[in-house]
Amino acid sequence: MTEAGIVVSWSMQAGDTMQIASIVERAGVPAMVKFALDTKATARQPIRYATFFLRGGWKGLPPAAANVPQPRxxxxxxxxxxxxxxxxxxxxxxxxxxxxxxxxxxxxxxxxxxxxxxxx
Ligand SMILES: [Zn+2]
Known part of the structure; x- marks a missing residue:
């Protein structure tokens, strides 16, 4: 995340952390970074908290398998x-x-x- 130029606070509640972990597993980090960059580009205010992305759309990311066909x-x-x-x-x-x-x-x-x- 930080390498992609996204610097946000990762302080959040335990439940959010678990949600993020499950999203990482389901959608994959690249999809989350892409979403975060898109969101940041259109946001009117600076984004300071990773939970913004969580509530803003990470939850709705499709499973990575839907994006990248995996024959095996x-x-x-x-x-x-x-x-x-x-x-x-x-x-x-x-x-x-x-x-x-x-x-x-x-x-x-x-x-x-x-x-x-x-x-x-
Ligand atoms: Zn064989």
């Missing part, structure tokens, strides 16, 4: 794709043929989240 879940929810051509990158399953010639889907032993940490 955020990193960390799944292990990296193993890259095997038999392995479906989305479902992390492989089509395998068993000894009776029946094809079925099986969790990828290399990169399916449920396979991680299991004893080999």
């Amino acid at each position: 879940p955020a990193a960390g929810t799944k292990p990296a794709h193993c890259g095997d051509p038999d392995c479906d990158e989305i479902s992390r399953t492989r089509e395998v043929e068993d000894d009776r010639g029946l094809r079925h889907l099986e969790r990828c032993p290399d990169c399916h989240p449920a396979s991680k940490g299991q004893a080999a």
